[in-house]
Amino acid sequence: MKPFFDYFSLISILLFSSLHLNAQFHLNGNATQVSDSCFQLTAANNWEVGSIWFTEKIDLNVSFEVIMTMNFGCKDAQGADGIVFGFQPVSTTIGVGGGGIGFEGVTPSIGIEFDTWQNTVYNDPASDHIAIIRNGNLNHSSASTLAGPINASPTSSNIEDCNDHELKVNWNADTKEMNIWFDCELRLSYTGDIVNEIFSGDPEVFWGFTAATGGANNRHEVCFKYTTFLDAIDDVVICPGGQFQLNIQGGLEYNWTPSTGLSNPNIPNPIAFPEETTTYFVTVLDECQTAFFDTVTVFVDGDTVFFELGVDTIFCENAEFTLDATSSGDSSVEYQWSDGSTAPTLVPTSGGNYAVTVTIDDYCVADDRIFLDFIESPKVNIGPDLALCFGESVILDIDFQFDVNYLWHDGSTSTSFFVSEPGGVYSVVASNECGIDKDEVLVTYEDCEEIYFPNVFSPNEDGFNDKFLAFDGGDVEIIIDFQVFNRWGGLVYKTSNIKPNNFDFGWDGRIDGRQANSGVYTWKADVLFRNSVREIKTGTITLVR
Secondary structure: OOOHHHHHHHHHHHHHHHHHHHOOEEEEEOOEEOOOOEEEEEOOOOOOEEEEEEOOOEEOOOOEEEEEEEEOOOOOOOOOOEEEEEEEOOOOOOOOOHHHOOOOOOOOOEEEEEEOOOOHHHOOOOOOEEEEEEOOOOOOOOOOEEEEEEEOOOOOOOOOOOOEEEEEEEEEOOOOEEEEEEOOEEEEEEEOOHHHHOOOOOOEEEEEEEEEOOOOOOOEEEEEEEEOOOOOOOOEEEOOOOOEEOOOOOOOEEEEEOOOOEOOOOOOOOEEOOOOOEEEEEEEEOOOOOEEEEEEEEEEOOOOOOOOOOOOEEEEOOOOOOEEOOOOOOOOEEEEEOOOOOOOEEOOOOOEEEEEEEEEOOOEEEEEEEEEEEEOOOOOOOOOOEEEEOOOOEEEEOOOOOOOEEEEOOOOOOOEEEEOOOOEEEEEEEEEOOEEEEEEEEEEEEOOOOOEOOOEEOOOOOOOOOOEOOEOOOOEEEEEEEEEEOOOOOEEEEEEEEOOOOHHHOEOOEEOOEEOOOEEEEEEEEEEEOOOOEEEEEEEEEEOO
């Protein structure tokens, strides 16, 4: 059973953490959220202003660290105006346009200015620069400039280069020192009692970012990688025999200590399963190879859990597979699956990652996760039966499925089969661990160049055999040209682009409207068949009266 004191103190920790994580940014003006961690403050349009402010105040008596990227757009000479990372207790709706970068006149405040436009009225240097300012006063000849201005980049006078630039800000509340790194170089430091000297002893402030454009513009974007405001790991109570996945982001290298009770001490999200309460320390190296740190205590207490989702596995289509996290507690057990389900069991309908968190008696938690590889049953279809023309060939193609083996009637295993004369029955079997399927097709060959011309006709208007024309059973695409000649080679009839079997285009035995004499005539036809073969046909026709 759980101790009375620990139960309520740790529940308070969990409730506080939940409220903290649910807080959001308040967006103003032209600011938009473009991804889970990225915000566009302005687009590349004139006279825009955008800001984002975290809706909960932070305590400047507590040290903090921020690691993120900033993008100042792609316009250099015509780009403006920049971004301010600011702290102020006034409101979450602050943001003004123009050269003040959305932060001008905000009092009381402290801001880290990233200025990309030279305003001579503010005594700006010609380069894109950084400065630490107070009370929204951007005039660098005044006492409100606490540090700087200096070049923002350690290697270039321009940061409006389409690239993401890494920013790291560290505030040490004990030494009252603020350090700013830009592109992995320490650029500015300031030491001062900002709580008392700027905020009149009140350490509670909002934090956020502002940007603005004027007669010149640029796209301004910020993306969060790690902040102690948002990403600090919360302590957790796990049930005896349970496990819980820790998670920290923003780095390239990770080292958790001690390694006891961790699935892997060198990844951002190890699974913790200590047998007794353990405090873990993590050291994270970012892209600049600078370190930041965090700690998390995994308390082990409460009722023992025994559920386990099992190892990653494969399941087949139409086969019922159940994930079971059923657990017991003194008063209550709650289930939260990654798909939103809240029942003790889950029947997956597709492959992928599944996770569940089980909360026992509103006190201790355990989670588990599994990857399911969903395999479809094999399905194969090589099409309908085919009738081909002599000389033709065809390739029978399979609608390919991964993880399926194919076996043709002749023992071949490819995903296609070449068919030529004389044809026959072709079959293929598809198989995998979830079953088999089979299909077959009959391929026959025929003469596709058959056309019939009579050798005699009697145009006596008795309704029988009155016209001379071509007949077919579907092989002819079109008769391009059809001509009849008398015995001296004179043309007596001609027609073009006709179909067979059409009596409207047959010769009726007349020449210039007069009945032709009985006798033998010759004919010539230019024929295009359905198999694309074009051929000249000739012959004789006897006219009988």
